[in-house]
Amino acid sequence: MSQKSQTPQQRLAALGLELPDIAAPAANYIAWRRVGDVLYVAGQVPFVDGRLPVTGKLGGVVGMEEGRRQAGVAALNALAAGARAAGSLERLVVAHVQVFVASTPEFTDQHLVANGASDLLAEVLGEAGRHPRTAIAVPVLPLDAPVEIQVTFTIADAL
Numbered sequence: 001m002s003q004k005s006q007t008p009q010q011r012l013a014a015l016g017l018e019l020p021d022i023a024a025p026a027a028n029y030i031a032w033r034r035v036g037d038v039l040y041v042a043g044q045v046p047f048v049d050g051r052l053p054v055t056g057k058l059g060g061v062v063g064m065e066e067g068r069r070q071a072g073v074a075a076l077n078a079l080a081a082g083a084r085a086a087g088s089l090e091r092l093v094v095a096h097v098q099v100f101v102a103s104t105p106e107f108t109d110q111h112l113v114a115n116g117a118s119d120l121l122a123e124v125l126g127e128a129g130r131h132p133r134t135a136i137a138v139p140v141l142p143l144d145a146p147v148e149i150q151v152t153f154t155i156a157d158a159l
Contacts (some may be wrong), residue, residue: 008089045145046073055144059107073114094131
């Protein structure tokens with residue numbers, strides 16, 4: 001079966017991944033808000049089983065490839081929240097992604113770290129996962145996470 005004829009759930013399984021449980025908000029916010037057909041998902045850090053397996057800054061203790069992997073984990077968490085809110089992965093279309101990269105002042109490859117999130121979204125959702133994006137350097141993120149992503153989806157009513 002070609003990737004184009006596969007569903008997002010089949011593509012996810014082919015990557016050896018499954019949607020994780022959604023982390024409960026850690027402060028005074030909600031996990032998502034739907035306004036019409038637009039779904040705003042709260043920022044997602046690369047939690048795995050409720051914890052951050054990697055902490056620190058890119059250009060410091062976190063290397064490029066690890067940063068890309070962590071951005072992909074954060075994107076998987078965003079997909080999980082989006083699928084929960086929309087009812088399924090198949091209804092999600094990525095409208096925009098913001099990737100925040102905790103990095104040292106000398107590190108200037110935030111856009112390459114962000115590819116970890118963009119690649120995963122496109123691999124799972126196909127054309128619906130391709131998106132405009134912003135990659136932003138920040139001095140620190142909550143819990144010393146190396147990356148955080150915020151995804152805005154639109155929800156397709158009928159596929």
